[in-house]
Amino acid sequence: AALLDQAKLEFEELRKKKAAAAKEAEEAASRKNDLEVAAVAGNGQRQGFMILGMHRSGTSMLSGLLHTSCGYKVGGPLIGSAFDNEKGFFERVDVVLQNDEFMRAQGVWWAANVINYNYEQALKDKEEGNIDFEENGKRGLAFLNNPSNAPWLQKDPRMCITLKTWLKLMNNEPAIVFTYRHPLEVAMSLKRREQDFSLERGLRLWIVYNMRAIQNSKGLCVVYSSNDAVLADPMNEVQRISDELTSKCHVPEPPFRLKQEDVDKFIDPNLQHNRKRREEEEQNKEILAKYNDGKCIVRAYDSEEAEGSQARKRETVLYSWAMKIYCDLQSGKA
Numbered sequence: 001a002a003l004l005d006q007a008k009l010e011f012e013e014l015r016k017k018k019a020a021a022a023k024e025a026e027e028a029a030s031r032k033n034d035l036e037v038a039a040v041a042g043n044g045q046r047q048g049f050m051i052l053g054m055h056r057s058g059t060s061m062l063s064g065l066l067h068t069s070c071g072y073k074v075g076g077p078l079i080g081s082a083f084d085n086e087k088g089f090f091e092r093v094d095v096v097l098q099n100d101e102f103m104r105a106q107g108v109w110w111a112a113n114v115i116n117y118n119y120e121q122a123l124k125d126k127e128e129g130n131i132d133f134e135e136n137g138k139r140g141l142a143f144l145n146n147p148s149n150a151p152w153l154q155k156d157p158r159m160c161i162t163l164k165t166w167l168k169l170m171n172n173e174p175a176i177v178f179t180y181r182h183p184l185e186v187a188m189s190l191k192r193r194e195q196d197f198s199l200e201r202g203l204r205l206w207i208v209y210n211m212r213a214i215q216n217s218k219g220l221c222v223v224y225s226s227n228d229a230v231l232a233d234p235m236n237e238v239q240r241i242s243d244e245l246t247s248k249c250h251v252p253e254p255p256f257r258l259k260q261e262d263v264d265k266f267i268d269p270n271l272q273h274n275r276k277r278r279e280e281e282e283q284n285k286e287i288l289a290k291y292n293d294g295k296c297i298v299r300a301y302d303s304e305e306a307e308g309s310q311a312r313k314r315e316t317v318l319y320s321w322a323m324k325i326y327c328d329l330q331s332g333k334a
Contacts, residue, residue, distance in 0.1 A: 048152030049175035054209035057181035058227035063090035069262035071255035072153035098137035099158035119164035160213035175249035181227035183322035203318040221249035296327035
């Protein structure tokens with residue numbers, strides 16, 4: 001009898017979960033239908049966009065200019081500033097925590113096993129209650145699905161990995177701003193910031209994040225940029241991105257146009273100086289390869305790994321792969 005009672009309880013619990021899931025699916029279908037009708041009436045207008053880019057690739061700087069100067073909405077609460085990002089990250093706490101939750105259930109972390117992330121498994125985990133979505137995901141999703149928040153901006157480097165999970169949950173298709181930074185700069189920045197973080201690991205992550213960002217945003221309206229392009233001419237490059245989001249991707253025009261005084265307040269001159277110094281230092285390095293008719297040059301770099309060691313060989317191979325992808329991104333082949 002005890003076993004029967006337990007079985008009845010389990011059956012009742014299962015029935016409730018299925019009923020709740022069915023209700024949620026019905027509500028999601030209703031929201032999607034409402035959005036489709038609105039999209040047709042609004043000539044396919046998108047409500048907002050996501051910035052995709054590897055960690056340490058200038059996504060915070062770009063997001064900050066688009067939010068604080070142009071007026072794209074990000075909602076909140078946001079992750080606060082830190083020693084390595086004094087002006088802030090412009091990332092919603094709830095979305096970041098939900099991305100961590102999606103990843104954690106699959107044994108993935110932002111800096112480990114990201115290539116193994118499965119967006120369909122994440123959706124299954126959500127539907128079956130294996131992960132918590134109520135505390136953070138529901139709130140973040142409500143912001144992205146609310147037309148009154150347009151034009152919104154969502155930024156979290158983890159979205160390079162988890163984007164397809166969110167696309168299945170959203171009731172509107174976002175535009176994408178994809179940006180990238182020199183792989184060696186990213187890897188070295190991570191090595192300085194994180195404890196026991198090798199150059200090899202940073203290069204591997206750079207490859208995976210950029211690869212997944214391109215794969216996962218296929219078929220969406222994408223505006224392309226780069227950290228170098230923003231630093232070289234922040235005023236015109238950021239305004240170009242905003243204009244193209246409206247003209248190409250039909251994201252509603254933001255309330256303001258970028259002003260030089262906004263750029264001067266936000267862009268750290270040291271970033272531009274460091275970029276020029278890196279380029280000058282590279283001129284003395286041995287040329288390893290040339291791509292794009294000689295316009296993209298791959299040069300030797302300083303490594304802490306012993307010459308001839310397995311670690312050095314792995315690092316060198318990853319560097320060559322990353323630089324080929326970097327040159328392909330520059331030429332538009334990637």
